[in-house]
Amino acid sequence: xxxxxxxxxxxxxxxxxxxxxxxxxxxxxxxxxxxxxxxxxxxxxxxxxxxxxxxxxxxxxxxxxxxxxxxxxxxxxxxxxxxxxxxxxxxxxxxxxxxxxxxxxxxxxxxxxxxxxxxxxxxxxxxxxxxxxxxxxxxxxxxxxxxxxxxxxxxxxxxxxxxxxxxxxxxxxxxxxxxxxxxxxxxxxxxxxxxxxxxxxxxxxxxxxxxxxxxxxxxxxxxxxxxxxxxxxxxxxxxxxxxxxxxxxxxxxxxxxxxxxxxxxxxxxx
Numbered sequence: 590x591x592x593x594x595x596x597x598x599x600x601x602x603x604x605x606x607x608x609x610x611x612x613x614x615x616x617x618x619x620x621x622x623x624x625x626x627x628x629x630x631x632x633x634x635x636x637x638x639x640x641x642x643x644x645x646x647x648x649x650x651x652x653x654x655x656x657x658x659x660x661x662x663x664x665x666x667x668x669x670x671x672x673x674x675x676x677x678x679x680x681x682x683x684x685x686x687x688x689x690x691x692x693x694x695x696x697x698x699x700x701x702x703x704x705x706x707x708x709x710x711x712x713x714x715x716x717x718x719x720x721x722x723x724x725x726x727x728x729x730x731x732x733x734x735x736x737x738x739x740x741x742x743x744x745x746x747x748x749x750x751x752x753x754x755x756x757x758x759x760x761x762x763x764x765x766x767x768x769x770x771x772x773x774x775x776x777x778x779x780x781x782x783x784x785x786x787x788x789x790x791x792x793x794x795x796x797x798x799x800x801x802x803x804x805x806x807x808x809x810x811x812x813x814x815x816x817x818x819x820x821x822x823x824x825x826x827x828x829x830x831x832x833x834x835x836x837x838x839x840x841x842x843x844x845x846x847x848x849x850x851x852x853x854x855x856x857x858x859x
Contacts, residue, residue, distance in 0.1 A: 640679035642813070644857035646693075647672045652849035654699030654724070654827060658841050664700035664721060671695030671851065677736060687736040689750060697849055698725040699827075706837045707767055717838065721766040724827075726791055728756035734799070744807040749800075754821060756795035763788040790834035790843070797823040803853070817853040822846065 653666040673693030680686040700723045707718040734752015764785040803817030828834035828843040835842055 639859045640684065642677050642857045642859045644675045644677070644691075644813075644815075644855050645673070646675055646691075646853055646855035648819075648851040648853040650695070650697065650849050650851045652697040652699055652847060654701055655846040655848060656701055656703075657844035657846070658703075658836065660836070660839065660841075661701050661703045661843070661845070664702040667698045667700065667723060667725070669696035669698060669725070671730070673730075675732070675855065675857075677857065680735075685738055685740070687738070689732060689734045689736045689752065691732055693728075693730040693732070695728050695730050695756070696725060697728065697847065698723065699845075699847060700724075701845070703836065704838065707765075715767075719768040721768075723764045724788065724791070725762050725764075725785070726758060727760040728758055728795060730754050730756040730795075732799075738805065741807065746805045748803045748805055748815070748817070750803070750817065750819070751800040752798075754795070754797040754799055756797070758791055758793050758795065761788040761791040762786060790829050792826055792829055794825060795823055795827075795847075796825045797821045797847070799851075801851070801853075805857075811859060813857045815853075815855045815857065817851075817855075819851040819853060820848070821851065822848050 648671045650669050650671060651666045652669060654663055656663060671693050673691055673695075675689060675691035675693075677687040677689050680688055700721065702719065702721050704717055705720055706716045707720060708715075732752055732754050734750055736748060736750040738746045738748045740746070762785045799819050799821035801817050801819030803815055805813050805815040807813050823846050825846075827845040827847050830842065830844075832842050
């Protein structure tokens, strides 16, 4: 996945350098006329929109975990979402490059399979029990990135974005499934599942790099719709470090990174 993300980043910067073509000045403006353009952040120009625009977005996301602890295996992806407000600020006069930030609420997670000592409330502690665990986490996220856009053609622009997601954990839960032997010879292990419960062993901070491609369409001079596909990969541990999250049977600290794909639909104004 890291190689794929590197290829995406290289592709985005290739697109950016290609589309950064000279945009002709408006008639009667520019240095050759002795007239400088006014720096108006809400000025509209040829389908680009303004230099400053605000948008709302919603993104279904598929996330999974990359366990780094011996004996832990990935057991599939989970479907969640993010939503929030984004802000794009033009970085150049040509309006091909924008600084992107905002505030998002996002839910992510993943599934792991491992062997651990399991305590059944009101019953017993069963050593060496195979466990299927699904994690769900909630974050407040502030992105810091760059969005690159081609010059508009028939109201369409092709785009790429790259940056960092800075996230603060606001809640986490887990849902467990256990395989128990019935005690009868020849019987298959029985799967027993209990309701989700609050989980306190996820890291408070999440840092992830992201990159993606997409397209925007100008409905009016003031309104644009967009669709992006992003891939993000965390650079921080999903779990708390320094032995706070451990396997009770082996005593090993839990370590895992997270990957996720987002399908981001949005509407930008101004």
